[in-house]
């Protein structure tokens with residue numbers, strides 16, 4: 001398919017799969033969007049990162065592809081690591097939301113003066129519509145997230161994500177229901193791109209051709225270094241626990257309790273978090289500016305999001321698995337689509353040395369962290385994606401990285417993950 005492709009290109013594809021394999025161990029108008037929508041951390045909508053999509057979900061900016069301008073280059077491979085789309089809360093949060101809504105319905109409004117309009121709305125009109133069987137499943141908007149992303153990527157890489165190539169495109173996914181549904185939606189999106197108007201192809205009945213690969217996409221459950229160093233390590237998340245019970249979050253709890261007219265002790269930190277998530281879910285699932293959002297001002301939201309972003313910050317694996325280099329003569333597959341979780345993308349980004357702040361966030365330094373580059377809402381919203389684009393250029397292969405469809409510079413050459421010979425553009 002790519003005659004004359006320098007074998008260096010194949011080496012790079014091998015290097016790329018090595019980077020990914022290393023993980024296996026080791027539409028609203030602006031006025032309708034809650035003022036705190038940019039602070040939802042991993043529960044942020046993709047549109048908050050790419051607001052042009054609120055006007056046109058298919059808008060594609062071809063100038064994001066930047067092979068060296070002085071050479072003739074063509075893209076020969078795409079590795080896309082993609083997070084699942086918008087989803088329902090998991091059972092744990094659904095139960096908290098249930099408890100919160102009961103508490104607010106029965107006991108809120110005891111403060112001074114009459115209840116505010118938003119509180120009346122929560123108490124008299126909002127209904128608890130989340131049920132436990134929804135448990136983290138992909139919502140309709142989440143299917144759209146992936147269908148639309150697939151159509152944009154097919155428009156951006158017509159020579160790679162073409163119908164003729166499809167048999168040679170590998171699609172792998174985490175076994176979680178929301179990820180399997182996402183990779184199916186991605187394939188529906190490709191069909192829609194190739195055969196616009198062909199409704200037979202859009203029935204979302206398949207046939208789908210992905211493989212489930214938890215060893216790769218849910219490495220964080222199996223990687224001993226991570227499980228023992230973080231998951232089962234009581235001190236690894238100490239800062240998060242300290243922050244959750246520290247003075248910043250106590251202040252948020254006090255203010256939310258005041259707004260609700262509840263005694264502070266009735267509102268546990270878990271319930272405050274549930275209220276915050278509820279605002280985010282009503283937006284990402286139903287595109288609603290929920291009355292629950294009025295419980296928080298911007299400062300509260302920034303503190304609350306700190307909670308969800310800190311534990312996601314993973315340590316780099318300290319050991320490198322021995323993966324033998326691949327044979328260099330096989331032409332690369334046109335694309336590899338990998339669908340997983342925020343926990344899949346973040347360690348890979350850490351491994352690449354991206355979004356590393358000089359001072360890591362701790363329970364005590366919240367006030368000096370406003371300018372930090374590690375902002376999970378900007379990095380891993382729903383349908384977040386890391387795109388590694390390999391070009392065959394006249395003077396050799398080049399690799400470009402895009403995050404959420406925007407070009408990103410590879411960190412300095414001392415970073416081991418930047419393959420030798422690539423000049424980031």
Ligand SMILES: *[C@@H]1O[C@H](CO)[C@@H](O)[C@H](O)[C@H]1NC(C)=O
Pocket residue numbers: 061062063064406407
């Ligand atoms: C398109 O992408 C380029 C490169 O990232 C950027 O400079 C430009 O502002 C983008 N254009 C639009 C309309 O977003």
Ligand SMILES: *[C@@H]1O[C@H](CO)[C@@H](O)[C@H](O)[C@H]1NC(C)=O
Pocket residue numbers: 228229230233234235236
């Ligand atoms: C547990 O986490 C702490 C803090 O990150 C770290 O210093 C320590 O090495 C970890 N322990 C293990 C057994 O990995």
